[in-house]
Amino acid sequence: MTGSVTVIGLGPGDPDLLTRAAEAALARAQDLIGYIPYVARVPERPGLTRHATDNRVEVDRARHALELAAAGRHVAVVSGGDPGVFAMAAAVFEAVEAGDPLWRTLTITVEPGITAMLAAAARLGAPLGGDFCALSLSDNLKPWEVVTARLEAVLRADFVVSLYNPISKARPWQLGRALALTAEIRAPDTPVIFARAVSRPDEAIRVLTLAEARETTADMATMVIIGASGTRLIERGDGVRPYVYTPRSVPA
Amino acid sequence: MTGSVTVIGLGPGDPDLLTRAAEAALARAQDLIGYIPYVARVPERPGLTRHATDNRVEVDRARHALELAAAGRHVAVVSGGDPGVFAMAAAVFEAVEAGDPLWRTLTITVEPGITAMLAAAARLGAPLGGDFCALSLSDNLKPWEVVTARLEAVLRADFVVSLYNPISKARPWQLGRALALTAEIRAPDTPVIFARAVSRPDEAIRVLTLAEARETTADMATMVIIGASGTRLIERGDGVRPYVYTPRSVPA
Numbered sequence: 001m002t003g004s005v006t007v008i009g010l011g012p013g014d015p016d017l018l019t020r021a022a023e024a025a026l027a028r029a030q031d032l033i034g035y036i037p038y039v040a041r042v043p044e045r046p047g048l049t050r051h052a053t054d055n056r057v058e059v060d061r062a063r064h065a066l067e068l069a070a071a072g073r074h075v076a077v078v079s080g081g082d083p084g085v086f087a088m089a090a091a092v093f094e095a096v097e098a099g100d101p102l103w104r105t106l107t108i109t110v111e112p113g114i115t116a117m118l119a120a121a122a123r124l125g126a127p128l129g130g131d132f133c134a135l136s137l138s139d140n141l142k143p144w145e146v147v148t149a150r151l152e153a154v155l156r157a158d159f160v161v162s163l164y165n166p167i168s169k170a171r172p173w174q175l176g177r178a179l180a181l182t183a184e185i186r187a188p189d190t191p192v193i194f195a196r197a198v199s200r201p202d203e204a205i206r207v208l209t210l211a212e213a214r215e216t217t218a219d220m221a222t223m224v225i226i227g228a229s230g231t232r233l234i235e236r237g238d239g240v241r242p243y244v245y246t247p248r249s250v251p252a
Numbered sequence: 253m254t255g256s257v258t259v260i261g262l263g264p265g266d267p268d269l270l271t272r273a274a275e276a277a278l279a280r281a282q283d284l285i286g287y288i289p290y291v292a293r294v295p296e297r298p299g300l301t302r303h304a305t306d307n308r309v310e311v312d313r314a315r316h317a318l319e320l321a322a323a324g325r326h327v328a329v330v331s332g333g334d335p336g337v338f339a340m341a342a343a344v345f346e347a348v349e350a351g352d353p354l355w356r357t358l359t360i361t362v363e364p365g366i367t368a369m370l371a372a373a374a375r376l377g378a379p380l381g382g383d384f385c386a387l388s389l390s391d392n393l394k395p396w397e398v399v400t401a402r403l404e405a406v407l408r409a410d411f412v413v414s415l416y417n418p419i420s421k422a423r424p425w426q427l428g429r430a431l432a433l434t435a436e437i438r439a440p441d442t443p444v445i446f447a448r449a450v451s452r453p454d455e456a457i458r459v460l461t462l463a464e465a466r467e468t469t470a471d472m473a474t475m476v477i478i479g480a481s482g483t484r485l486i487e488r489g490d491g492v493r494p495y496v497y498t499p500r501s502v503p504a
Contacts (some may be wrong), residue, residue: 011271014273015272016271016272016273016276017271017272017273017364018271018272019263019268019269019270019271019366020267020268020269020270020272021266021268021269024268058500082366082370082374083374083378084370084373084374084378084379084380084381085370085380085384086381086500089373089374089377089378089381089497090378090381090382090497090498090499090500091500092378093377093378093381093486093495093497094497094499094500096486096495097484097486097497104486104487104488104489105488108495109374110373110374110375110377110378111374112269112366112370112371112373112374113366113370114271114364114365114366115370118334118336118337118364118365118367119364121336121341121362121364122334122335122336122341122361122362122363122364123362125341125345125362126335126336126341126342126344126345126362127336128336128337128386129336129341129342129345130342130388130394131385131386131387131388131402132337132385132386133383133384133385133386133406133411134380134383134384134385135383136382136383141500141501141502142382142501142502143502143504146410146502149409150383150409150410150411153405153406153408153409154385154405154406154409154411156405157401157402157405157406158398158402159385159402159406232349234345234348234349234356235356236356236357237356243345243348243360245341245342245345245346245349246342247342247346248310248338248342248343248346248393249393249394250393250394250395250398252395
C-alpha cells in the first residue's frame with residue numbers, strides 16, 4: 001500500500017512550539033483529520049482536505065484516517081501536545097490492531113510534540129526536576145478506582161504528579177476528590193500549579209498551595225501539576241510569579 | 253539587570269526535532285553553555301562564545317551562566333531532550349535559589365524540547381498511551397532505596413515506566429537490579445523497549461520481553477521503557493519491527 005498516516009503533535013498552541021519535523025509532515029499531507037480546535041490550528045492550503053470532527057470517539061477518527069490511507073492518500077492526524085500522551089496515537093494503533101490486516105502494511109509514523117506538562121513546567125521553572133508521573137484523571141476509559149489507586153501510589157512514592165484531563169462538564173467532581181486524596185498524603189504547603197492554555201493568547205497560570213487548591217480553578221484546558229515533598233518556590237518580589245522547581249537531589 | 257539565561261531543550265538529536273522557539277533562542281544567544289556533546293550540536297557563528305565543559309557538576313555550569321547573565325550577557329544553557337526532565341533547568345533554579353539575590357531579577361526562561369521518552373515512544377508506536385512515569389535510575393543524587401521504592405510503587409500501580417539514566421560506567425549494576433525487581437511484579441512477556449540514540453545516526457531500537465531483557469542491552473544513550481500490563485505488540489511480519497502501544501482503556 002502506498003498511502004500513509006502521520007500522527008502529528010501540534011504542541012501546546014504557539015506555532016513556534018512545533019518541531020520542524022511536524023511542520024514538514026503537515027506540509028506533505030493531503031488529508032487532515034482531528035478534533036475541531038486542533039484542525040483549526042493548521043492553515044488551509046490548496047491540496048489539503050480538512051476533516052474536522054466533533055466526534056469524541058477517537059477510534060472512529062483513526063479508522064477514517066486508515067481508510068483514506070488504504071486508498072492511497074497521505075493523511076495527517078493531528079493532536080494537541082504530543083500525540084503519544086493521552087491523544088490520538090494510541091487510538092490509531094488500537095484501530096490498526098482491530099482493523100483490516102492490510103493496514104499493518106501502511107506507513108504509519110508519529111511526530112512527537114511538546115506535551116502540556118513540559119510546556120507548563122517550562123513556564124514555571126522546573127517543577128518536573130525530579131521523578132514524575134503523567135496520570136489522566138478521566139474515568140471514561142478506566143475505572144475511577146484505578147485512577148485513585150494510581151494517584152495514591154505515586155503520591156506516597158513522592159513523585160511530582162501531572163494530571164491530564166482534570167475536569168470537564170461531564171466529569172465535574174473527579175479533580176476535587178483527587179485534591180482531597182492528595183491532602184491526606186502531602187503537606188498543606190505543597191505547591192499545586194494550575195497552568196491553563198499555556199502559550200496561547202488566553203494563557204492563565206496560578207501557583208497555589210495544596211491547602212488553597214480547589215477544583216474550580218481548573219477547566220478542560222488546564223494542566224494540574226502537584227509538587228513532590230521537595231518542590232519549592234523561589235520568590236521574586238511582589239507582583240512577580242515565583243519560580244517553581246523540584247531539586248534533583250533527594251536527601252537520604 | 254539586563255542579561256538573560258535561556259535554558260534550551262535540543263531534543264533527542266535530529267535538528268528537525270527542535271522547536272522554532274528553541275532555534276530562535278539559540279540565534280539570540282551570545283554565550284552557549286553546556287556539556288560537550290550538546291554544545292557540539294549548535295553550529296558555530298560569529299558573536300557566539302561557546303563554553304563546552306566536561307564538568308559533571310551541573311550547578312557549577314548553572315552558576316557560570318548566571319554570572320555571565322549578571323554581567324549583561326544573553327546566555328543559552330543547552331540540554332539534550334527537554335531541559336526540565338533530568339537536565340539543566342532544575343540545576344539553574346537550584347543555583348538561583350542558593351546564589352546572589354540579584355540573580356532573581358534576571359530574565360530566566362526555559363524553552364521546552366522533545367524529551368527522550370517522547371521521541372522513543374513516537375518511534376515505536378504509542379507505548380506511553382496510558383498513565384506513565386519518568387524515573388531516573390541514577391543514585392548519584394538520591395539513595396538507591398528511594399529509586400527502588402519508587403520503581404516498585406509504579407510497577408504495582410501498573411504505570412508504563414520510562415527509565416532515564418539507566419546505566420553508566422560508574423553505575424553498572426542498577427539497571428540489572430531494576431529489571432530483576434520488575435520481573436517480580438510484571439509478567440515475563442511484558443514488552444521492554446531499549447531505544448538508543450533516537451533520531452541520531454547511530455539509532456538502535458530493540459523490543460524485548462521482560463524475560464529477555466538484560467542490562468547489557470543498554471548504555472548511557474539508551475532510554476528504557478517498561479510496558480504496563482496492557483502494553484501490546486502489533487506484529488507486522490518477518491524483519492519488520494512490531495508496533496508497541498498501550499491501549500487508552502483499562503478494563504474494570
